[in-house]
Amino acid sequence: MNRMNEPRKLDGKWNIVVLLLVVVVYGVIQLLAAKEILLPYHLQVMGLICINIMLVVSLNLINGFTGQFSLGHASFLAIGAYLSAALTVFLGMNFYLALIISGLASGFVGILIGLPALRLRGDYLAIATLGFGEIIRVVILNIPAVGGPRGFTGIPRYTTFGLTYILAVVTVLGIKNFVNSAHGRACVSIREDEIAAGSLGINIIYYKVAAFAIGAMVAGVAGALFSHYMQYISPGTNQIGFLRSIDILIMVVLGGLGSLTGSVVSAILLTLLPELLRGFAQYRMIVYSIILIVMMLFMPSGLLGGFELSFEFLENLIGKFKIRKRGVSDGTS
């Protein structure tokens, strides 16, 4: 957000650093997996973390950056999960093709829903998206071919940790670039003040729907990854219904509305938490609720609300560190 006119001089250097970091982390994880320090269970949890990162970051684009309060994000996950599973199971379609198709289909439904729903604001929009989510869930519940209430079983396991990792990285970087572009600024200005944004010539409906569709598309892909990872998807409210939507929303709010770094951190924490608390998993929602209440009281803008781990921040940090070091060696500090 902070550089509009001057191009970043250091971008090239830092892009390479990020790329290296992404590759190194992936390499280390694969190495640990090969040495059997990381068991398949660990890899699976990490895969779920990556899927959740995609869901949280995409909802943050809608809720956090564009300011449109959506409570139906899980329905896009549902569309992706069921559509891709149907394509690979019934048609024997190539998984990657199914992944792309389910993403596009979700995005398309996002546009269809967004056009009428995004004329609403605040609470009204939240209720409308909640209703839409339930419609999707009930429709799926009543299609016997995809298992109805029993759930869709026998989905081949095509998703690997590597794939979720790559797609999570692509999602985070893609949405970061979008947010920092002129389009992203238009979205943020809508969140800040719709009337003022309109008076500057920003096409409000267009950007609301665009953010909604991009978010829906990413959630659709995440859903496809999810169903081909767990090999099973059921139409329970905590799987594809409003409880799941609220799960994702909690991660967004806990991380900080409008902070991608926060989204990633909270997706990691809140995916790990129930795994660590496996013994009393049924209290998970209570723990969630308590965390949320405490958070809202003491950190109303989330763990990292507004903060973004940026190169500028790192540069400043390194700069400060260097100065302090020099100061120490000069004996002047």
Next chain:
Amino acid sequence: MAILEVRDLHVYYGMIHALKGVSFHIKQGEIVTLIGANGAGKSTTLRAISGLTPKSQGEIVFKGKSLDKIPAHKIVELGLNQVPEGRRVFPQLSVEDNLALGAYLRKDTEEIRKDLKQVYDLFPRLWERKKQQSGSLSGGEQQMLAMGRGLMGRPELLLLDEPSMGLAPLLVREIFNVIKEINEQGTTILLVEQNANLSLDISSRAYVFETGKVALQGDARELAADPRIQEAYLGV
């Protein structure tokens, strides 16, 4: 030639007939003021011109082109910018980012930079605070930012909705001086004001609104001397 011509404008809010056939025009390079009591329909008129409130009847012609079927965001593209009432800066964004968003529709980077410099020249206070979150600015500074943001679109006609609202008298004076300066640099200005005294002072012409109609119109100086105006708006 008139840059903006409004003919027989009617606006309804549900059952309420807010504007009952308002007609006026603005010539290139003028400052024209709409004055009137609360609820007389001044802001409604501005909102109808910008396409933010739908009109039920009448015609608005900008630079010889009817604005009838043109959506609000396209009207800005034509060179007609509104600084909305109550400042409405983007509170969580920095001063810099607010101004950059003002030039949202423009692609001419060089010219944008020039305009940015000009805005900072007009409002040195914004330059001092350019990295600051605009929500933390004072009311007067926010008004300056809102006007600067409007100017960043390089409009031919700038609509200012109550720029003096809620400001200390000294600041009001400063804002009006800047409005005059903006006008001298070539921007035509349509001003909506409660502060009839100062606005008539810098305007060339004015229209007095009363319950959705134009009650009086004419040369700003003559209006300021008109006993009816003095009694109703100037408190003389």
